[in-house]
Amino acid sequence: MNRMMTGCIIFLAAMTALFRPVCAVAGGDFDFAVIQPGQPGSPEEARPVMDALGCYIQKKLGLDRTPTGKYFNRVDPALGFLHNKRPAWGILSLAFYAGHAHELDMTPVAGTRPGGHDKDLWRLVGSSRVPVTDWKRLKGEVLGTMLFERQAAACLLFGIPADRLPFTLQGTFHPLRSLRKVIRGAAGAAVLDRVQYASVQSLSLAREVTTIHMSRELPTSPAVWFGTPGVRTRELTGILLQMKGDRDAQHLLRMLQTDGFVPADPDLGRCRLGHEGTDCVP
């Protein structure tokens, strides 16, 4: 009976902002940054999510002040922010982590679960009208949201530096439009992560794309602690790992596009660009 009006309400609620935090925003020991280069939208659009995450952390840790969250979907402003005013922790895209882990002191503390998966998988897809079976024979422009970190992406996907590839890697904020460009023949190929590839399967254009190459199973976007981990790191990790079972966190997790957090992927070390034992050294 309590769900009586759910359908009616969702219809109306879907038209509106569903989460409007009322907590005061201020700096603190748990300030954070979410860095997802290539993600469509803008930092302004993401502001309510950052505020909601800050409020959640404050509530769970019983903090006096709300941690401030910054959202970046472009690399340069993100790097500028991290070099000038480093937050306590952050959620980074895998490519950004791989590309900058060596220069920024960061420790993975948890992993995300986009689409409910613990592992990501990148696919190089092309048009099925002009099938290319070997990526080494591919020419032109390859587009993808993760390709703003060209070097890291090249190493993770192909195992060689970007400048040794026979095509150019180009970051995009419009992955679906890019895919349509590939199908039209206006671009060579597109790189899709696991979630994006799953989206394609629901669409009519699924028949028009073909997979040319696949990465190995990759870690998902990690949550990292900047600087030396300590007691606060453990507190934060505990909260993140418990979010999946917390009823209050479900809406926030949906907005963050993850099905909870899991312990940090041990494979992340192998992804760090320029480190000994990594997939490639540019």
Added chain:
Amino acid sequence: MTVFKQFQEAFFNGLWRLVSSRPAAVVAIGLAIAVLSGTAAYLFLGLNSDQDKLVSPDTAFHQRYLAHLENFGDQEYLYVVIQTHGTEEGKQQAIAFAEDLNMRLRQHPELVHAVYFRISPAELGKGALLFASQEEAGALCGAIRFLVPFLTAWSRDGSLSGLLDGLVNLFKREGRNGSLVPALLADQAFQAVNGLLEQMNNILTGKGSYRTVLDLSLAGSEYFFSASGRLLIVRILPAKDFGTMDVIGEPLKVIRHAMDATRAVYPDVKAGLTGRPVLHADEMATTDRDMTLAALIAMFLAALLFMLILHGWLRPLLLLIALIMAIAWSFGFATVATGELNLLSIVFALVLVGIGVDFGVHITMRYVEVRKETRDTDHAVRTAIFRTGPGVILGAVTSVCAFYTVLWSDFIGLAELGLIGGTGVLLCLVSMLTVLPALLLLAGRHDLFPSSAPRITALPFLERLSSRPGRTILMLLAITLAALPAVFRVRFDYNLLELQARGLESVEYERILMETSGESTWYAILAANDLKEVEHLAATLSAAPCVGKVESILDVIPDNQTAKIALYEKTGRHLKQVSFSRTPNPPPDADRLIISLERLSLTLEDLEEKLFTAGAGPEIALIEKGLASIDSMITLLRQDPDKAVLLTAFQTGLIKDLERSLRQLKTWLSAKPITPDDLPAFLRDLYVGKDGTYQLKIIPEHDIWDFDRLKEFVSQLRRVKPEVSGVPVEVLESAAMMHRTFLFAAAMTIGLVTLILWVYWRSAAAVFLTMLPLGVSMVWLMEIMGLAGIDFNLANFFAIPILIAIGVDGGIHLLARWGELQYMAETSDQRIGLFHTGTPTAVALSFATTMIGFGGLLFAHHRGLASLGWVMVLGSLMGMLACLLVLPPALKLLRRR
């Protein structure tokens, strides 16, 4: 000669004079009474298949249950269980299936009284929004405040291009204020926008006209999904006719027909019917089929056996006529005594066939035995009456004891069976001592029997087995002792579901309901005097480990009403200035429309990108469709701008839709607090009784078809409130009462039979010997059941009193004949072995007919009936073996001493 013997002699002399002097008159009178009884039964004897009438209304638990039914009405539903597989698509299919089925069932209001599977806001009246949770209410008010500027703007504009521009602004605003995935919860919004665009496009292409896009009174219906969401449950209240065996036969036929028709429309949806009335009806249908098959097999085999042993068809026919007359008299007695038959007493005729025919077998076998020696019919019949009559009477009296001992039981069903069955046995005795001898005399005097003598009248080969009685007894004792541990493996299984036939849809879906959703068609009920008590009981009961959930009026009385009303009032003030009553309705302009459609297209493409990275494939597919409609419209309007005029009716309809929905919303937002009296009647009647008390339904956490769990469930509820009632309590108490009654009846029968035998024989040894085959056969039966893994249950336990009756009967006849032979040996020095007489054959034939009678049940689909068949067949076989193998050696041993 004792007084008893003198009375016996006088009785049989009188009987003989009556039968021998006026055999035709005896038969005619018997026939006349039979016709009269049969006619009376046909006209006046009713059937009452109401399970609630099986237990005395004087028992406290049943009194409470009946009072509850009277107060709250019949709520014994049929359940259509529709599987959803837990997916959104599955749920939509299930809803479509339920709606379709509902439409079909509504065509039969005389057979289907009510169908419950959803509640719509319109049905809840003005207070519909109060049923939303506090969180939902907050979200709804936020949404309304968010939409007010859009609604206000469009109420002043009224053009389709204005509407599309408004949508663009909404999506953009939502994007700014919402989240990284602005439309994750917007599936329904996309559907609505998509529907709108698709309809506009259809109108422009000439494929359709305006139909309602937005109707809030229909939105938000809540369907009765199980907590897991894996099942949609439709409750159906059928018309009941307790004058038929299956009670809901006609409605069930209609419902199953409707389900088949709906299945044809939705072949991918899996759905089935269950519930206590269906299980009962299916049980009746299965048992009816099984009993018919068993009866046909039994009739064929019994006829074959009788013709073989009694030589020819005439003697079996005469026996059958006497039996039919006795059964007809018994129907007459039932008409006078009870006026109706219940679910248990309906089987009395079958019991009479099993027991009553045995009396005739002994009379006829003795007649055949004497006729072999002499052609004198009168002498043969007289000998049969005088020599076999006492044993037959004694056997009948012991059988009657087995029936009459349940007369005072609170289990009315059983008590009435005892009365009709016991009296029926006495009437069989009367028929077999009067009508049968009269028929034998008439046929014999007219020389109608075959001239050749029957061959199988004795079993002389068995005489050798008792030639060394000590050794035989020791050997049987050793075998019995060796198998004794098996006796302790036999349990009593109370699970009624285990009695049902395998593969029945109703049984399968009862299990699916329990296993998939934790729901049950059985629930306990309690009444509370006021809402405070309802709240207290609901909280206490919900805490009990055996309770799955508690349903009460609290579920339909919204909580936090004051806070919600305040919130809605505040939101209603925002809506006050919005009105579509004076909204302009300008003619659609093609150029403006194209510009607006292009803006919407760009906005949707942006949304698509966001959804793409969020993995929201289905939503993107919807947007794709919307974009396709937009592209098509732009092309059409560019080709022919005059086509825009086609959208005028659409625009007008949309304004009216919004006006109506806005009025509905304003009504909801001005709602007053809801009390039980404000609830719609169908909802109030579920929870409020005629006396104003409130009903609580307590649904078990576990499968309470399992008797231990049922006991624990009821016991936990009784700790909270001892007056708990409902089907679980009824089943628990009835099963326990039935168990107690059977045990009491068995013990009482043995006590009474022992007493009667002692009065008759005046010898402890004779009583012991008469009871010996019964005792041994019971131990053997339990040993075989233990070895074969057959447990007692509420169906096969019924076999025990019958087995006691026929077990004693065999012992009586053998002992009587043995005494007769001993007397002959002492007085005339004529020594004849027991197995050279017809009595062991008659005893064997009696047991064999019982085995044949119940043997057909071995093939029954209804597992309860099959197990009854097994216990009866094995029990009769053991009774026969004990009579033929144990008693004769024991008699010999005793004689030596």
